[in-house]
Amino acid sequence: MYKDKINLLGTDIKRGEHVTLEMEIAKLHNRSSVKIPIIIERSKKDGPVVLFMAGVHGDEINGVEIVRRIIKEKINKTAMGTVICIPVFNVFGFLNLSREFPDGRDLNRVFPGSANGSLASQFAHQFMKSIVPIVDYVFDYHTGGAARVNASQIRCDISDEKSIELAKAFGADFIVNSKSIPKSIRYTLKKHNISALLYEGGMAKNFDEHIIQSGFDGAKNVLRFLKMRTGPKATDNKSVLVKKSKWIRAPYSGMFHVKIKNGQWITKKTVLGIITDPYAEFEKKIVAPIDCYVFCVNNFPIVNRGDAIFHVSLEAE
Numbered sequence: 001m002y003k004d005k006i007n008l009l010g011t012d013i014k015r016g017e018h019v020t021l022e023m024e025i026a027k028l029h030n031r032s033s034v035k036i037p038i039i040i041e042r043s044k045k046d047g048p049v050v051l052f053m054a055g056v057h058g059d060e061i062n063g064v065e066i067v068r069r070i071i072k073e074k075i076n077k078t079a080m081g082t083v084i085c086i087p088v089f090n091v092f093g094f095l096n097l098s099r100e101f102p103d104g105r106d107l108n109r110v111f112p113g114s115a116n117g118s119l120a121s122q123f124a125h126q127f128m129k130s131i132v133p134i135v136d137y138v139f140d141y142h143t144g145g146a147a148r149v150n151a152s153q154i155r156c157d158i159s160d161e162k163s164i165e166l167a168k169a170f171g172a173d174f175i176v177n178s179k180s181i182p183k184s185i186r187y188t189l190k191k192h193n194i195s196a197l198l199y200e201g202g203m204a205k206n207f208d209e210h211i212i213q214s215g216f217d218g219a220k221n222v223l224r225f226l227k228m229r230t231g232p233k234a235t236d237n238k239s240v241l242v243k244k245s246k247w248i249r250a251p252y253s254g255m256f257h258v259k260i261k262n263g264q265w266i267t268k269k270t271v272l273g274i275i276t277d278p279y280a281e282f283e284k285k286i287v288a289p290i291d292c293y294v295f296c297v298n299n300f301p302i303v304n305r306g307d308a309i310f311h312v313s314l315e316a317e
Ligand SMILES: [Zn+2]
Pocket: 056, 057, 060, 142, 143
């Protein structure tokens, strides 16, 4: 139910109010406080509470830029409901350009956290306690980890009707069926009956304009789908639905050259990449085992046998 005032981190926010709050998440070893800004826009009219967040992995900055644009272009000022934006979730990782928290934990594997756990776990706990109880929908922006480049995609459990409807409305290039991982944000929110979609696009420590635009258009489209925004769709993109997928792994160790464009339909036996040694003695082609979409490519030039190098569809429509 849409309340006349919501209380967030000890502050009352009334209908029609705009507030930027700072959530204190820790004290550093020099006693400085670490705070993350949370931008809240409440419409006067009843509607859902939507959270856009990015930077759970601190080096995934495409998402940070997407949420910045949502604020800059005032997409968070909606005709009804409330929009909460957290552009930089894991501020420690953002400062260090690292995926993890300073305690070495992956924040996305410690949910729901605990008050007396590791630093990452305390943070997860505070988020669950102070923000999650008031939200209805969460859109969490990520990129591929390390040197993996993701095509624009929503990851969700396609057997969940609410998620698949939202994912289709978002309009990314792909919707990839994926079960959520225990202790991840998505897994934990689902237990609280909150629809959470994960957007993946591009790679860590990089800006990719197509990925940013696709994530930004998706935000506008889902707000329109939830009737919080009027006007035409930002994009009419029909997502390719990947029901089943698999990783193609490097059959050899060596230097790896990618020969295809990410996000494309590839026919069986197309050369996906080449693995060589440094001495011009060894050169092997990696060919597509089936007709498939490729929606994630490892961009790192050195591979070991068994490294995941292409994520491809087994069943798509
Ligand atoms: Zn991530």
